[in-house]
Amino acid sequence: MVVIPGSGQPVRLGAPMSEAGRIDNEVEHERTIAGFAIGATEVSVAQYRRCVDEGGCRPPEWLEPGGEHNIETGRGVYYKNLGTAVTASDAPVVGVSFADATAFSEWLSKKTGKPYRLPSEAEWEYAARAGTTTAYWWGNEADAPDGSARGNCRGCGTADRQLAPDPVSAFAPNAWGLYNVHGNVWEWVADYYCNDQSSGPKDGSPRAADDCPVRDAPNLRVFRGGSAFYTPDKMRSGSRLRNFPDFRNFSLGFRIARDL
Numbered sequence: 064m065v066v067i068p069g070s071g072q073p074v075r076l077g078a079p080m081s082e083a084g085r086i087d088n089e090v091e092h093e094r095t096i097a098g099f100a101i102g103a104t105e106v107s108v109a110q111y112r113r114c115v116d117e118g119g120c121r122p123p124e125w126l127e128p129g130g131e132h133n134i135e136t137g138r139g140v141y142y143k144n145l146g147t148a149v150t151a152s153d154a155p156v157v158g159v160s161f162a163d164a165t166a167f168s169e170w171l172s173k174k175t176g177k178p179y180r181l182p183s184e185a186e187w188e189y190a191a192r193a194g195t196t197t198a199y200w201w202g203n204e205a206d207a208p209d210g211s212a213r214g215n216c217r218g219c220g221t222a223d224r225q226l227a228p229d230p231v232s233a234f235a236p237n238a239w240g241l242y243n244v245h246g247n248v249w250e251w252v253a254d255y256y257c258n259d260q261s262s263g264p265k266d267g268s269p270r271a272a273d274d275c276p277v278r279d280a281p282n283l284r285v286f287r288g289g290s291a292f293y294t295p296d297k298m299r300s301g302s303r304l305r306n307f308p309d310f311r312n313f314s315l316g317f318r319i320a321r322d323l
Contacts, residue, residue: 084296119170124158214246
């Protein structure tokens with residue numbers, strides 16, 4: 064876990080109108096963030112499987128007994144094609160729903176006596192930015208000046224590469240010590256989705272009720288950060304996607320947070 068300092072005053076989140084790739088659900092807004100701790104990395108396969116082994120979590124989709132997408136016995140090919148990029152102990156766990164991510168946090172809280180949880184959208188973006196206002200924590204261009212990748216996305220860097228997650232500590236961390244906040248796998252956060260983020264809690268806490276003034280559909284949840292399967296514009300600090308809480312996918316995992 065990495066301790067994230069509180070903002071002390073309102074900070075601007077979301078994406079400015081001039082940012083390349085911006086869409087209308089990334090409206091700029093201000094939040095005042097209290098200090099908290101967040102995982103330096105996405106939750107790994109080894110960490111999640113310990114929860115499964117101890118009965119605190121159900122298996123991820125690629126290990127579900129009798130499931131269509133079971134990597135060994137199922138008919139589905141998505142996880143099979145990814146192989147060790149899914150199963151390696153240091154790979155980010157994928158194929159987990161919002162409920163699964165929440166269950167992991169609850170299991171860890173009981174195990175340690177400390178209040179683990181999913182980060183709010185505001186906390187996630189604040190930590191990912193690490194004090195920056197650019198599209199990515201390193202600047203406005205996805206790749207380094209020499210053309211090398213700074214994160215794992217479809218189209219990052221000049222080298223041909225398999226569309227697959229990297230280990231949780233791949234690439235350099237941001238200034239606050241967080242790895243893979245841009246690309247690799249999408250990450251569940253605690254909030255209900257609302258197209259207009261500015262209507263949410265001003266203190267950076269999650270939108271805890273499905274009370275968006277204009278909803279695309281009921282009960283949508285949010286994930287952030289982009290993935291190896293999406294283009295660079297989707298791994299910007301302000302980018303966000305949403306789906307139903309039971310959604311599981313080979314490009315979607317999570318990281319955890321904790322109150323101080």
